Amino acid sequence: MNFPHLHLLLNHFPIIGTVVGLGLFLISMIGKNEDLRRASLIIFAAMALLAIPTFFSGNGAEGAIKKLPGVSEAMIERHQGAAMLALLFMEITGALSVAALWKSQGISRAAKWNWRLSAVLLFSAITVCLMARVGTTGGDIRHPEIGNGQEEVTEGSSLSKLLRRVEPSPEKFAELMTASKWWWAFMMDLHFVGLVLLIGTVGILDLRLLGFAKQIPIDPLHKLVPWAMAGFGLNLVTGVLAFTGMQDYYTYNWAFWVKMLAIMLLGLNVAAFYLTGAFDSVRDLGPGDDAPPFAKWIAATSLFLWFAVITLGRYIQSYSDTISVHK
Amino acid sequence: MSTNKEIGLAPPLFLQAIEDTGFSTWLRESESPFAFYFILLFHTFGLALLVGTNMVVDLRLLGVARGIPLAPLKRFFSIMWIGFAINAVTGVLLVVAYPTKSLTNPDFYVKLTVIGFALWVMWKIRMKVFEDPSLNEAEMMERGAALAKWSLILWFGAITAGRLLAYTYKYLTYPS
Numbered sequence: 403m404n405f406p407h408l409h410l411l412l413n414h415f416p417i418i419g420t421v422v423g424l425g426l427f428l429i430s431m432i433g434k435n436e437d438l439r440r441a442s443l444i445i446f447a448a449m450a451l452l453a454i455p456t457f458f459s460g461n462g463a464e465g466a467i468k469k470l471p472g473v474s475e476a477m478i479e480r481h482q483g484a485a486m487l488a489l490l491f492m493e494i495t496g497a498l499s500v501a502a503l504w505k506s507q508g509i510s511r512a513a514k515w516n517w518r519l520s521a522v523l524l525f526s527a528i529t530v531c532l533m534a535r536v537g538t539t540g541g542d543i544r545h546p547e548i549g550n551g552q553e554e555v556t557e558g559s560s561l562s563k564l565l566r567r568v569e570p571s572p573e574k575f576a577e578l579m580t581a582s583k584w585w586w587a588f589m590m591d592l593h594f595v596g597l598v599l600l601i602g603t604v605g606i607l608d609l610r611l612l613g614f615a616k617q618i619p620i621d622p623l624h625k626l627v628p629w630a631m632a633g634f635g636l637n638l639v640t641g642v643l644a645f646t647g648m649q650d651y652y653t654y655n656w657a658f659w660v661k662m663l664a665i666m667l668l669g670l671n672v673a674a675f676y677l678t679g680a681f682d683s684v685r686d687l688g689p690g691d692d693a694p695p696f697a698k699w700i701a702a703t704s705l706f707l708w709f710a711v712i713t714l715g716r717y718i719q720s721y722s723d724t725i726s727v728h729k
Numbered sequence: 730m731s732t733n734k735e736i737g738l739a740p741p742l743f744l745q746a747i748e749d750t751g752f753s754t755w756l757r758e759s760e761s762p763f764a765f766y767f768i769l770l771f772h773t774f775g776l777a778l779l780v781g782t783n784m785v786v787d788l789r790l791l792g793v794a795r796g797i798p799l800a801p802l803k804r805f806f807s808i809m810w811i812g813f814a815i816n817a818v819t820g821v822l823l824v825v826a827y828p829t830k831s832l833t834n835p836d837f838y839v840k841l842t843v844i845g846f847a848l849w850v851m852w853k854i855r856m857k858v859f860e861d862p863s864l865n866e867a868e869m870m871e872r873g874a875a876l877a878k879w880s881l882i883l884w885f886g887a888i889t890a891g892r893l894l895a896y897t898y899k900y901l902t903y904p905s
Binding site: 618 | 762765766769770773774776777778780781782783784785788793794795796797798800801802804805884885888889892893895896
């Protein structure tokens with residue numbers, strides 16, 4: 403496994419996944435099918451999560467191929483700018499989907515249309531277009547047989563010309579992030595605040611599920627989860643901004659990649675909690691009630707993985723340049 | 730490193746004496762993953778326990794997730810104290826590792842002061858809100874709301890001051 407391999411393994415998911423998600427979402431609108439709508443929202447949330455390591459793996463792939471003959475750095479830059487813009491819309495779509503899923507909890511099958519769903523429709527449609535652009539510009543880097551065979555950056559349609567103007571320049575963006583140490587310190591400060599929001603709320607819910615402070619019923623404690631999601635969102639934003647500021651520092655770092663793996667596993671753990679009946683088995687637990695073993699396992703896994711994420715994050719600094727690349 | 734020529738003052742020599750001890754040198758320079766970063770990691774674990782639980786109690790006192798009964802939240806004060814104990818120990822070790830870096834930085838004293846006030850507010854919340862069994866929930870919230878706001882502000886300040894230690898120091902080690 404190397405970075406180009408990892409990037410190719412991951413990069414099809416957000417592109418095709420959002421198309422599938424949007425398709426299901428549209429069918430669910432026409433057929434008024436609540437289950438299908440839920441499925442499409444889950445797909446958007448999952449793709450938003452997967453898009454993060456996909457984006458991160460791009461820099462390593464660039465490092466591996468940019469010196470090869472026939473590879474244009476300008477084309478890579480364009481692809482990366484397109485990816486940054488698409489990632490922004492992908493994450494907004496994911497956040498809106500999670501908000502819509504949260505809102506639809508416990509509501510009867512005929513859930514009403516609300517602004518969140520309209521926003522999901524709008525943002526997912528934009529994301530699909532931007533993802534198509536990411537795929538095309540990415541393919542142009544290594545597949546001249548598909549395009550017009552040119553090695554220079556050219557924009558065929560007026561739409562791609564327009565996109566080119568709004569896509570950030572990765573280099574200028576990196577400068578922006580690292581120009582002031584106070585801005586960097588501010589981002590890192592917020593990253594710690596997000597950590598506290600997340601661990602405080604999720605940690606207490608996990609401890610209760612494991613049997614600590616059993617007098618507290620589950621349902622009201624579960625109402626703290628949006629605070630955890632806010633913390634995660636804050637850390638996603640500050641984390642991605644930090645990455646774009648110092649791409650090589652994070653790319654060639656073992657601790658960083660294992661941290662990303664742990665976050666992906668946490669995504670699976672959340673899915674296991676909400677989609678396999680574990681949450682249904684605990685939501686009505688009152689004072690003194692014990693959670694079933696499966697829910698306890700999920701809570702223990704959550705605690706373990708979140709502390710692993712903190713651990714790996716802390717060790718990023720001491721693990722810089724631990725991934726060697728053959729040049 | 731810079732030598733503080735402007736006022737011609739060198740940092741006190743005891744900082745150098747601490748730095749020269751084998752333990753301080755080991756903490757600072759060892760390649761072992763159980764040296765400096767291990768201490769720093771536990772300082773972060775302690776922060777998560779201490780501030781994370783404080784924050785949830787504060788939010789509840791301010792009216793978030795009102796369905797959570799207040800009285801059982803008292804149990805979480807033990808987690809706060811465990812977190813604080815971890816951070817007091819690891820904090821001292823971090824100062825032992827880099828005494829000149831921390832003790833010559835005014836921000837370090839700001840951080841300690843803010844933590845002092847935050848702990849005092851935490852103690853007040855415990856005593857005024859959770860140790861009086863005659864209070865009902867509405868009274869507990871009424872008594873705790875202002876303290877909870879201060880708690881959130883002070884812990885945010887403590888995190889910020891702590892983070893800034895990494896960006897504001899004048900000397901990393903004793904100037905030679």
